[in-house]
Amino acid sequence: MKKIVSLAAAVLMAIVLMVTGCSNGGHADQNGNSAANPSSGASAGSSSEPAANPVTISIFADQDSWQDLPTNAFTKTLEQKFNIRFQWTTVPYDGAPEKRQISLASGDYPDVFLLVPYIDHFTQADLLKYGQQGVIVPLNDLIDQYAPHIKEVLDANKDYKAMNTAPDGKIYGLNGLSACYHCSFPNKMWVNTAWMKKLQISTPKTTDDFKKMLEAFKTKDPNGNGKADEIPLSGSTETFGVHVVPFLMNAFIYDDDHTYLIMDNGKVDFAPNKPQWREGLKYIKSLYDEGLIDPAAFTQNAAAFAKTGNHNPELLGAGAGMHPAIFVDLNSESSKHYDSIPPLTGPGGVSYATFNYSGNPGASFVITNKAGKEQQIAMIKALDYIYTFEGQLEANTGIEGVDWRKPKEGEKALDPSMQARWTTIPGKPGDKPHNNAWAQLGQYNLSSEFRGSQVQSTDIYSPDGYERRLFDATKNNYDGKQPKQIFPHWAVWIDPGSADQAGMMQTNINNYVEQNELQFITGSKSLDKDWDDYVKGFDGLNLKGYLDIMQKAYDASTYGK
């Protein structure tokens, strides 16, 4: 009996759902065209001049779950300012890349693609491929004629410009300028200065100093619990500067923690087969042999790293990472104990900081060949607005007085050399999110001016002053310490003909480097006996061919030219 009842209930519910489910039209669904509007839909009803028919632009966009792009305040701003009517095809983040690929592959694509970079983007290869097939419209002329602010930003930021300009000189798409100062020096070392003070150790300057400090951490029981449970140095395997090796290797030879390429007067060279690399490994091995490096640093993920950092009593002496919140909770007392130290100087007098231009190659904004001239012009003008300070502020944050405000008396900007200009208004818990900004969909001009003029508390150990803490750390300890010439892997475009091979070679070579790095450090391979074989091994991986491809790409790039 019970079974029949539950079955009947299920069937009934199903019928109800089917009935409601089948009526697709009517309310605003994902393809929210405000279908009710008549064609002369200039939504700014009471504008003083007679509104010419707005330009309809079909646009594909990744939409966050709290957003509704068709009714979003910033959308309305753009529509009013530039006489546009957007026809949205919005996709949720989940499955967004697949949906974009389907849209392109089925030939069913819109005028404009507007993507959220960390969810999906057109890779350089995509841009070249689609650009050459004619699917994507190059933006050079549009920018020159209609987008003065975009032009300004491109000209003022050479890395950004090179990142977005293909070797054939065309700009097929744009990604966002994101001048994240502290992100561009990802491989920092954060040391437990509370322990240093307790053991009366001064800031280590050389590799020897550093080693002595780690030894003191290990043997002198700085956490005072009578057990030698301290972990002098740890890290993890993921991204955001958490690898232990680069900071240390930088005292011997430049390690960019990405391509392992170095520049020698315009010539592209490779670091891991050099004698300095070997010296670096010797040093790191000496730390490992004394138990100063956490063996888990080479296998654990961020969560496990955080476990070590948050342990009670404190266990971590030094942690590799872009910023300490990776391994320690900012709301805890412990988080106040970690400060960054500048790059160490090795016995050869070398001392570098890893520099990585913050921004990823590829594009999140693209205009397709389906857009007519009118649409192209209107769209580039709209984008141009985001490349102004006010435009970016609105696009990223929202409405003044609701989402952001001007600074009060006494509030200081993040960058001490700048005037404070804005800060966010924190929402109240339980508040419905405001649908006022494009947020990560509209981050194209996060210039150093924009970021630097945000208000930040001067208490750098509080969560409100965290950005300042990172800014100071970067400015004081890392900026300026990078090599004069770096291989600009973010700005270099690889020729599509060799891209497949390059991809394979890079994966093979990087795997080989990383694997051997650890084998030498942990001692399963000997730096005396096995080094030569290791170096020879690169021949088998066609290192020469790889460097050739990279050299060609470097020479062809518009970087610095």
Next chain:
Amino acid sequence: MASRSLRIREPFGDRMLLGMIYVLLTLVLIATLYPLIFIVSSSFSSPAAVSGGHVWLWPVEPSLIGYRAVFHNGQILTGYANSLFYTVFGTMISIVLTTMIAYPLSRRTFFGRSGLMVFIVFTMLFSGGLIPTYLVVKAVGLIDTRWALLLPNAIWVWQVIIARTFFQTNIPDELAEASEIDGCSDIRFILQVVLPLSKPIMAVLALMYAVGQWNAYFDALIYLKTSHLYPLQLFLRSILIQNNASGTINAADAAQQLQLTGLMKYSLIVVSSLPVLVIYPFVQRYFVQGMLIGAVKG
């Protein structure tokens, strides 16, 4: 006919074996139970406790933050209802279609069974891929409809094979022959003899298809656009993704988000798997020995 069976005392070896089995299963139980408890406890702890790795057995800093974050999205209820719909109807359709092809494949006198078998097994190994399949589904007009979750993956070759094996083993050809002589057609035979005797395999098919439907998200991801058609998994995943890498430009906020996400992963598992765990006991009762009545021997 009731018989008075002698109570034969079980030999020592047998009791030893039984004892060992009990011990082994108990160890398995504990080894399996502990991580499950860990997950549930984590889901009821605070974000900081989880990311700091402080949770071992019981919740640390007990809180409902994880659950609140999951249910914050009001569409969860829609998701549950939709998933229920897809699971019930999807499973029914799948079982029917599967049986329709599995039974004929199990009859040795069915000409072409080898060829048919190769025909369907081939699809298990080779597939057209994402885009070609999408184009077909689009051509058939199923995009953004409920049918998109009920049809394109309705039949799993794996299930067909298991069902076929069952029919082959437990419904011998002689039985079919016998009933045929009695004038029973294939269809009647299926309905009156095969199905009643197939309760265990129907239970397996039902369970596996139901679980598959309940957990499925990829098809919904690709074929659906309207959010009020979405199954539960899609909402749950979007919550996770949305919180994982936020567009905030401040590292402190980002770190906070990450902590919350770490916690939510556990709450999510509890929320999404509870229904599927609950149906298992209903299915278990079909795995009782001797479901096949002696009619087979007759």
Next chain:
Amino acid sequence: MNAYGTKAGKSLKKHWQLYLLVIPPVLYFVVFKYIPMFNVVLAFKDYNVIKGIWGSPWVGAKYFDLFFRNPAFPTLLKNTLFISLYELAVNFPVPILLALALNEVRSVRFKRTVQLITYAPYFISTVVMVSIIILFLDPNQGIVNQILQALGIPATNFLGSPHLFRSVYVFSDAWQTAGYSAVIYLAALAGIDPSLYEAAKVDGASRLQKIWNVDIPGILPTIVIILILNVGNVMALGFEKIYLLQNPLNISTSEIIATYVYKIGLLNANYSFATAVGLFNSVVNLILLVLVNAIARRISSNSLW
């Protein structure tokens, strides 16, 4: 008309209802599986969006060539096969043993509890599963090492060892899937004629003998079929879990075809290449399947076709 023809004709006449019955499922396969397959030619072309699938120029076996000549290829193949076969060797028998053990248990409540608890881990997402694995195996404070140390065994960095990595992968899979996989065998056991058990009892068979002579033969067809299916899946080794457990220390055994293709794709999203590799995997699977099926047909009376 030859004997073959009459056999077909006879079957058609006798089983016409079954032939009708089979039509809707066959239609399903044609529409949703075979029609998309015709586009597998993507593997052989440089895909051009505007020209569409049929218009794109042929570039022959370029992608296959690239893949096979890659110096990393032999290692990738070796790793993929090793882990797959190891997986098979462990995770194929475990559910069977579990089902057989559960079958012996008298207490219904205990049996049901164990079944339910072992079935539950199947629903844990891969990401969480990996998190738990890393946490539990942590060389410093992971619970596994704490237990080992209490027993006098020194702490081991499981995930840092290329050899142990594979065992971690396989045994954690066992933990996660044994209970769910056992369901099929439990159903098959339920299908065994009870009179066979009576007969065994009358013959004075011990428990072990009963298992060997009644249980196992009773579910043998199921066992054989599932074995064949598993072998036919060897190249399709899952990507996500291995990718998340990979690190430079274990990469010599943890880099499989799927993770490698993914990494290449990060530099350069390229459908045709991934399709080509997928095709290669499928062909290998097909060969294995045919082989094992033929062996099964010879040895037992059970096979796929």
